[in-house]
Amino acid sequence: MSQHTKTVRPLVIAAVMASMAMVAIEATIVSTVMPQIVTELGGLHLYSWVFSSFLLAQTAMTVVFGKLADLYGRKPVMLIGIAIFLLGSVLAGFAWSMPAMIAFRLIQGIGAGAMQPVALTIVGDLYPARERGKIQGYLASVWAISAVVGPMLGGLIIHDLSWAWIFWINVPIGIISAIGFIRYLHEHERHGQPSIDIAGAALFTVAIAALMMALTDFGTSDYERAALELAVFVVSGMLFVAQERRAADPMISFALWSHRPIAACNAATVLSGMALMGLTTFLPMYVQGVLHRSPVIAGLALTMMMVGWPTGATLAARTFHRIGLRRTLIAGSVFLPLGAVFFATLTPDSTPVFAGLGSLVMGFGMGVVSVSCLMLIQEIVKPSERGSATASNLFSRNLGSTLGAAMFGAVLNYGLSHTKGMAAVTSDQLRQLLDSAADNLHDNAVRLALHQSLHLTFASILVISLGVVLSVMIVPAIKLRAVGEASTG
Incomplete structure (x- = not known):
């Protein structure tokens, strides 16, 4: 898509940020309010599927909508994605049972699978690489702010309104975003009859x-x-x-996905997604269960990642044109294992500040890597393939999160069932440890077992973080041209 003279870039970016804010806030606000929802609707055994259905649909449809954006244009696909997401949001507010909630969350996930890749593709279309980095920093800040605002907003809504409003607040945001795209984003007409x-x-x-x-x-x-x-x-x-x-006209171009820089960046994205999932899942458990700190302290230790991420993304955006995308990517990747060392060396006597510092360092590295990978991928493909290429990177991130959840869960379970000197720790014992502030001998034994198990998990995160460094070192040098095109070197 070439930029049309009537396109108003700042207002289009405002619409992009509004669309991404809906998905970002939904990722945190729902988890805050789900205990109240499941209390009213029942179906506790289906609890995890409220989140899994959204992620499953989002991941599966990201690549599909990325291809459709290349075939039919960004604007129509984005508007369709917003409409689907708002439909799922309205229906979720009226959910009468957990199966209904899961179905409506799946609809939301389909909409998110359209909005995210197309939003980033629009940014790639409107801005050359030297300007695009700054915009990517803005978009990273949307996720960071949403991570903080989402839980607070969820708490306020539950206190004063029905839980349905956590879904319905998307409607005005989505309408404003759609109006922004309709009025201010203009694409040249596409000729020919694309085949789906x-x-x-x-x-x-x-x-x-x-x-x-x-x-x-x-x-x-x-x-x-x-x-x-x-x-x-x-x-x-x-x-x-x-x-x-x-x-x-295949849905996935194997030549595109197997292109060395794209394959290497997507491999790094899969691994960093795995590390991110391991950290966000198990660091709060360690701070609460092993360090015996409150959930608030555990949340703060993890939130430091949300400080490091946009900082790294913004710094990468400001420096890559001076030192090169590849050097920026490699330098940023080193911060992942550096941050992981903090977690691999945690002990029951460590302070949450130590853990928070590790989150900050690792988040900084992830911010640099995520933005650099995305810009690199968008620069080495033709505009007609940019949607598919962008979608491949987002797909890799979501796939990494799912792989990480499965792998690190298995590592934790193995550790809990193979603790030296004591029987396997049960889920009830673990729950009692996390819920209780007591410090008796039994709790200390379970606490030690949890420490040993999570030490294995954090060591695995360190190994995977080293894999990110190895992956980005395979990326060839990318020379940016003034017109925003690139060639590999």
Whole structure:
């Protein structure tokens, strides 16, 4: 998409930030209010699926909508994504049971799967690389602010209003965002009749959905169902590959995805997504269960990552044109294992400040890596492939989060069941430790077992962080041109 003379870039970016704020706030506000929702609707055994359905749909549809944006333009796909997300939001507010809530959250996830890749693609279309970095810093700040505002807003809504309003507040934001795109984003008309690889899109969606469900079930030790889902993934994946090889305009270009810089950046993104999931899941558990600090302190230790992330993203945006994208990427990646060292060396006598410092350092590295990878990927493809390339990076991040949840959950379970000198720790014992401030001998034994188990988890995060460094070192040098195009060197 080439920039149209009537396009008003600042107002389009405001619309982009509004659309991303809906997805970002929803990611934190729902988790804050879910205990009240499940109390009213029942179905506690379905609790995790309220989050899993959203992530599953978002991940599976990201690549599909990225391709559609290349075929039909960014604006129509973005407006469709906003409409789907708002439909899911309105319906979720009226949910009468947990299965209904899960279904409506899945609709929200489909909308988010359209909005996120297309929003970042629009930024790539409107700004050359030297200007785009600053905008990416703004977008990173949206996620950081949402991480803080979301839980606070959820608490206020529950205190004064019905929980339904955590979903309905999206409606005015979404309408304002849509108006911004309609009025201020103008694309040149596209000629020709693009062909949609419907079979490829369907098979890809089935394959990714089956893979993510299998990973989730492996993480919860439901091996029989996970094996069945893995079989569905293998069969549908093979059919998908066969379909893409014969399709005139395939849903996924294997040549694009296997291009060395894109493959290396996406591999680094998968690994950093895994590390991020491990940290956000288990650092609060360590601070509460091992260090015996309150949930507020645990939250603050983790929130330091949300300080480091936009800082790293903004710094990368301001420096990459001087030292080069590849050097920026490698330098930023080093902060991931550096931050992971803090967690791998935590002891029961450590302070939460030590853990918070590790979060800050690791968040800084992730901010640099995420922005640099995205800009690099957008620079080495043609504008007609930018939507698909951007979507591949977001897909990698979500896939990494799911892989991380499954792998680190398995590592923790292994550690709890193989603690030296004591029997396997049960989930009830773990819950009592996290809920109780008591400091008796039994609690100390469970506390030590939790420390040893989480030490294994944090050591795994360190290894994966080193993998991020190795991945980005494979990336070739990228020379940016003044017109915002690039070549590999």
